[in-house]
Amino acid sequence: MAGHVTGDAAPAATGRKVHLRVQRIRPAYQQIADELRTQIVSGQLGSGDRLPSEPELCKAFGVSRSTIREALRVLASQNLVETRRGATGGSFVSTPDxxxxxxxxxxxxxxxxxxxxxxxxxxxxxxxxxxxxxxxxxxxxxxxxxxxxxxxxxxxxxxxxxxxxxxxxxxxxxxxxxxxxxxxxxxxxxxxxxxxxxxxxxxxxxxxxxxxxxxxxxxxxxxxxxxxxxxxxxxxxxxxxxxxxxxxxxxxxx
Amino acid sequence: MAGHVTGDAAPAATGRKVHLRVQRIRPAYQQIADELRTQIVSGQLGSGDRLPSEPELCKAFGVSRSTIREALRVLASQNLVETRRGATGGSFVSTPDxxxxxxxxxxxxxxxxxxxxxxxxxxxxxxxxxxxxxxxxxxxxxxxxxxxxxxxxxxxxxxxxxxxxxxxxxxxxxxxxxxxxxxxxxxxxxxxxxxxxxxxxxxxxxxxxxxxxxxxxxxxxxxxxxxxxxxxxxxxxxxxxxxxxxxxxxxxxx
DNA sequence: CGACTTCATTATGTCAGACATATGACCGTT
DNA sequence: AACGGTCATATGTCTGACATAATGAAGTCG
Known part of the structure; x- marks a missing residue:
């Protein structure tokens, strides 16, 4: 399915009792948020930089616009980006605050x-x-x-x-x-x-x-x-x- | 339009120059996240409590499911809730961590x-x-x-x-x-x-x-x-x- | 020529409906 | 009692459409 962005994350193959839930695949919106966060935190994207628009991100990641929007919500609520509507709108990397x-x-x-x-x-x-x-x-x-x-x-x-x-x-x-x-x-x-x-x-x-x-x-x-x-x-x-x-x-x- | 959850938040009626962008209405997903966050932080919803399901939240707030999902993404990425899929799934209030x-x-x-x-x-x-x-x-x-x-x-x-x-x-x-x-x-x-x-x-x-x-x-x-x-x-x-x-x-x- | 208005464009916000998939409970069988 | 299959439930993802905000360009007027 198009939404499966990357492969499985296999559970830890150890004998010790672990409390993590065996969830093989992180949701696509989470993976996309992770990828964009890495670009921000590493400095690839700096303060004030504009992310690609929602349709552009759809093309880049091969997922639907609602999945992209959920990923952007994750980043925005972690104060990494802020979004603005309008012709010059988009998602912009936040200034550290x-x-x-x-x-x-x-x-x-x-x-x-x-x-x-x-x-x-x-x-x-x-x-x-x-x-x-x-x-x-x-x-x-x-x-x-x-x-x-x-x-x-x-x-x-x-x-x-x-x-x-x-x-x-x-x-x-x-x-x-x-x-x-x-x-x-x-x-x-x-x-x-x-x-x-x-x-x-x-x-x-x-x-x-x-x-x-x-x-x-x-x-x-x-x-x-x-x-x-x-x-x-x-x-x-x-x-x-x-x-x-x-x-x-x-x-x-x- | 159904998505307008509450009335306008008028800009500050003062003579001083303010840097806030004049955005009258906060997006519906933000307002819903704020409302749910208030319930969590005030103790109305405690650790482990399950929020109403997505369709139930749609009915309660009178908005679409994608708007609800964006609100839940905001809360989840602020570590206030965590969502699980499946028959016993839903969004659960996180234990403070x-x-x-x-x-x-x-x-x-x-x-x-x-x-x-x-x-x-x-x-x-x-x-x-x-x-x-x-x-x-x-x-x-x-x-x-x-x-x-x-x-x-x-x-x-x-x-x-x-x-x-x-x-x-x-x-x-x-x-x-x-x-x-x-x-x-x-x-x-x-x-x-x-x-x-x-x-x-x-x-x-x-x-x-x-x-x-x-x-x-x-x-x-x-x-x-x-x-x-x-x-x-x-x-x-x-x-x-x-x-x-x-x-x-x-x-x-x- | 500056101020103002209008309009087009662009981007996000929201919606409805559908389908995919994960997950646990339940039931029947061995 | 254990196991496998089924089903109901809930989230995850998608498609397509429309609403609305916001900016800049163009035209008009004084």
Whole structure:
């Protein structure tokens, strides 16, 4: 049948008990997605490059247009391509976007945290590793623009009831993560912070006094960063996160 | 037209210049995927639950089967569902799988590291934050089974030319990350380690003597963990990673 | 000559219907 | 109880058609 794109993938010929389902042939749409992904990841197709049109891909792979479309859906939802309609439409290779990775990891953590594999304490522990170090690096590295951004973020206090807090600009912790100058801090720290924030927001267990105290800690941390004092910035961030711990644990018990 | 699942999403009525393309209606397959994703992420549909069959989803959403199938492709490639053919087939909500998140993050990092946004030094810096702390936590927490695994991993030296190194069992660094008992260490550390290992493997710049030295460090770290000495395990891991730094930087200049 | 409108072209989005194939349950036979 | 065959069910793939979005070219008007 035309849809059988490649030959069989025989199951592992071993004596050990394996849990894989014996499925000889991957669906054609999956194989086509795999082939196109390989071209993208290897650099054969670069950011902004346009894939052949759907009819052209049909000819190239010898399959129907609905099979091609399913393959493109796979790639698009993995943020490898994006499609546009119209005369200049088509599927274009996406620009690498860390924000999407952050969102995807955050979604995974959000699901995992409600299973026995991941606990709130694990998130708090990881945060306690990342964010004090982030504050330290920010104090060491931040240029004047970055320092301005950190100070501004500390000066815009937020509470869950304030819708402006979540619209348009990063909050204080995000700004610190970015101020490290190392994108990995954001990619690792942001998903953790997002899950924790969502949980706190949902639980509605933080008093105004507690918010005021948190905002004050933000200001102190920002001032240490502005003053170029890494040790103080790190220590203050660690104290701040330790102070927050009971709030998260209170939220976690709901 | 039947495919228009919901009304228009009007563009933001603001004076500020926005870069979003004015696309009033999200495709139906995207809207359907969003709706099903919400049911999964919110817990309305749990792991193992079967979604309605394709014809049933057609009736429920009032769209064609190819539109439904495209929506299912979106969810499946985001690891939210998996489909099986046959009489007991259908689409089933996936069990949360951190390995897939690790793979996805690793793929993102692998792409990003070749852009100006992420450098090899950033990966090394993140690793230098995570893995010494992982060694420390492993020394504090590991039970006898975990200690056995760490010792065994240290005792199976590996080189890039040895295909057995990469088949079936975790390497030493992975074992340390898991030995923390905090899944986040694996989810954050493994992708970084994988990108670095791939780069080192590809560059083929490590001599046998350097491998021997690395293996020796592994044994020393494992012994500190077995002895329950967190400070020594952390310091030795930090020293080990610092020793490796020139190898990665050599690989990075190719 | 610039602005505006119209239209053609191109590409994706969606549909209906059909057929292929995988898969497990069920039933009859040994 | 085991095995083989059959059947129902569900997904995989296909074909052909039409809808619709989006862009650029061409013509018109002031």
């Amino acid at each position: 860390p924000e999407r990775s952050v969102a995807a990891l955050g979604a995974s953590l959000g699901i995992l945290v409600d299973t026995p594999r991941l606990h709130l304490d694990d998130l708090l522990e990881a945060r306690l590793l990342l964010e004090p170090m982030a504050a330290r690096l920010a104090a060491e590295r931040a240029d004047t623009d970055t320092i301005s951004a950190v100070l501004a973020a500390a000066d815009s206090p937020r509470q869950p009831s304030d819708p402006r807090s979540f619209s348009g600009h990063f909050d204080f912790h995000s700004t610190i993560l970015m101020a490290t100058g190392n994108l990995l801090f954001t990619m690792m720290g942001q998903p953790v912070a997002d899950v924790l924030r969502t949980r706190l927001h949902r639980a509605e267990v933080v008093s105004s006094a507690e918010w005021d105290q948190a905002n004050e800690s933000h200001r102190v941390i920002a001032q240490h960063i502005a003053a170029g004092d890494p040790a103080a910035a790190e220590q203050e961030m660690r104290n701040h996160l330790n102070d927050l711990r009971p709030l998260y644990q209170r939220a976690g018990s709901w | 951190p390995e897939r998140s690790v793979a996805a993050l690793g793929a993102s990092l692998g792409i990003l590291v070749d852009t100006p946004r992420l450098h090899l030094d950033d990966l090394l810096e993140a690793r230098l934050l995570l893995e010494p702390m992982a060694a420390r936590l492993a020394a504090e927490r590991a039970d006898t089974d975990t200690i056995s695994a760490v010792l065994a991993a240290a005792d199976s030296p590996r080189q890039p030319s040895d295909p057995r190194s990469f088949s079936g069992h975790f390497d030493f660094h992975s074992t340390i990350l898991m030995a923390t008992g905090n899944l986040l260490f694996t989810m954050m550390g493994q992708p970084v380690a994988d990108v670095l290992r791939t780069r080192l493997h590809r560059a083929e710049v490590v001599s046998s003597a350097e491998w021997d030295q690395a293996n020796e460090s592994h044994r020393v770290i494992a012994q500190h963990i077995a002895a329950g000495d967190p400070a020594a395990a952390e310091q030795e891991m930090r020293n080990h990673l610092n020793d490796l730094r020139p190898l990665y930087q050599r690989a990075g200049s190719w």
